Amino acid sequence: MGLELVSFAICPFVQRAVIALKEKRVDFDITYIDLDNPPDWFKEISPFGKVPLLRIGDEVLFESAIINEYLDEVYPPALHPENPLERAKHRGWIEFGSNLLFDQLKAMMAKDEDSFQQQCEVLGGSFARLDPVISDGPYFMGERFSLLDTAYAPFFMRFEILKKHHEALEDLMPTRLSRWGQALLDRDSVKTSVVDDFEQRFVAFGKSKGSFILAKA
Ligand SMILES: N[C@@H](CCC(=O)N[C@@H](CS)C(=O)NCC(=O)O)C(=O)O
Known part of the structure; x- marks a missing residue:
C-alpha cells in the first residue's frame, strides 16, 4: 500500500521519518502544507494539528517517534536494537x-x-x-x-x-x-x-x- 508523508518543508520531526524511509529504500509520496494556513483536510486528520502524518491507505499515523517505530517494524532492515x-x-x-x-x-x-x-x-x-x-x-x-x-x-x-x-x-x-x-x-x-x-x-x-x-x- 502506498505511503504519503504529510510535511512542512523545514520540520525536523518530518525529516526523521524521511531519513528512516530512505534508509529502508521505501517509496513514498510527500505532501507539503503551510502550517500557518493548514488545509481543512489536514485539520480533520491530524489529532494535534501537527506534522508529520503518515497516511497508509485510509489509515493515519501521527507523532514522529511512533511513525518511525511503525516503519521499523514493517520495513527491513530493522534499525532499533534487538535487545x-x-x-x-x-x-x-x-x-x-x-x-x-x-x-x-x-x-x-x-x-x-x-x-x-x-x-x-x-x-x-x-x-x-x-x-x-x-x-x-x-x-x-x-x-x-x-x-x-x-x-x-x-x-x-x-x-x-x-x-x-x-x-x-x-x-x-x-x-x-x-x-x-x-x-x-x-x-x-x-x-x-x-x-x-x-x-x-x-x-x-x-x-x-x-x-x-x-x-x-
Ligand atoms: N511530538 C511531535 C512534534 C511535531 C511538531 O512539533 N511539528 C511541528 C512542525 S515542526 C508542527 O506541526 N507544529 C504545528 C503546531 O504546533 O501547530 C512529533 O514528534 O511528531
Missing part, C-alpha cells in the same frame, strides 16, 4: 532528542541577545548530559546506524546552519558530539532528506518570526 532494554533506552534518548529540538527552536527564535544566551546555556547543559552516553562512533551505538540516529540528524543539520550566525554556538558542542553529528550529516539518507533550498527556507522562517541571531541574515 528490549537497549530499545527502551533508545526510546528515552529519542525523547531527549525531541526536547533538544524544541530548545534549539527556542534559541533560534530568541528575540534578543540575553534570551539567546540563556538558551545556549540550556543547550550546553543538554550536550553535557548526552555526550557521555554516545559511543566512540561513528554513530550513537557504534558502527551500526540506528533509529535513534534518524532522530538526531535534523538537530545537527540545523545546528550547523545556526552556528554560522552566532559565535556563541561555535564551541558549544563537545568534540565527541560534533563527531557524531558530522557522521550523520555525511550519510546519504540525511543529505537527501530535505528540500534543495532548505537552508534559505530555514533562515527565512527564523527571520520572519523575529529571530535575533538571524536578523542580519
